Amino acid sequence: MARAKNPHGDAKRPRKKISVLDRLKPGEAETVLRRLLAAHPDLGAEAERIARLVLGEVSFESVASEVEDAVRALDLDDLNSRAGSHAWGYTEPSEAAWELLEETVGPFLEDMQRQMKLGLEAEALEICKGLVLALYRLRKETNGDGLLGWAPDFPAETAAHAVDTWRTGGDNRKRVVQRDPRKRPGFPQDFVEKFVSEWGSLIGRTPSRT
Numbered sequence: 001m002a003r004a005k006n007p008h009g010d011a012k013r014p015r016k017k018i019s020v021l022d023r024l025k026p027g028e029a030e031t032v033l034r035r036l037l038a039a040h041p042d043l044g045a046e047a048e049r050i051a052r053l054v055l056g057e058v059s060f061e062s063v064a065s066e067v068e069d070a071v072r073a074l075d076l077d078d079l080n081s082r083a084g085s086h087a088w089g090y091t092e093p094s095e096a097a098w099e100l101l102e103e104t105v106g107p108f109l110e111d112m113q114r115q116m117k118l119g120l121e122a123e124a125l126e127i128c129k130g131l132v133l134a135l136y137r138l139r140k141e142t143n144g145d146g147l148l149g150w151a152p153d154f155p156a157e158t159a160a161h162a163v164d165t166w167r168t169g170g171d172n173r174k175r176v177v178q179r180d181p182r183k184r185p186g187f188p189q190d191f192v193e194k195f196v197s198e199w200g201s202l203i204g205r206t207p208s209r210t
Contacts, residue, residue: 058123060191063108063130064137070104071138074147097150105131105158109165116169128166129191132203135159136196156202163187163203 083096091099108131115124135155142152167187192200 058126058130060126060129060133063127064133067105067108067131067134068137071101071134071148074100074104076147079147079150094150097147098154100147101151101154101158105135109162112162112166116166124166125188128162129188129195131162132159132199133195135162136199156199159196159199160202 078100079093079096082100083091083093108127112124112127112131115121115127135158138148139155141148142155143149148154187203189200192203196203
């Protein structure tokens, strides 16, 4: 049977069927993956390989952009909704600003720690560098009348905390001198000198090792 033709004489192309997989929400996709692996455990190694490739698709530039966008999305309306008198007491504006900023940056720190636990050292370092670079750029906004103006020490202190967390492998109870320097090299000084030179002493000058 011949295909129907349009007025121009061309055969009509059959419509592409929409895949249910393309419309899954993140939680639904996770459920499908888990059930698929449960039914076909032989796919586990391949899934692990792909997962590591996906987690490895990170660069400090992209992380820095994400952190900056997330912090700049906060405004004084967010601060006003958190600060002031509430049923549970009074919250100082500076305290509210710190809380909001910590909640915003926290997921990036948690992601860095997750990468370290998985043994993805290079990826964890990229996230750390991205955090430091974003906070370095945001430091200039602490002199303004925006939310960062209520937490002027946040960028520098959080950057130092991020580097210390990376150095200690996520266990802040450890001191750097207690760790075997062969396990993780020093924070790259070429990055510090090129991108965050004013924070050289803040981040520390532990020399990189190859």
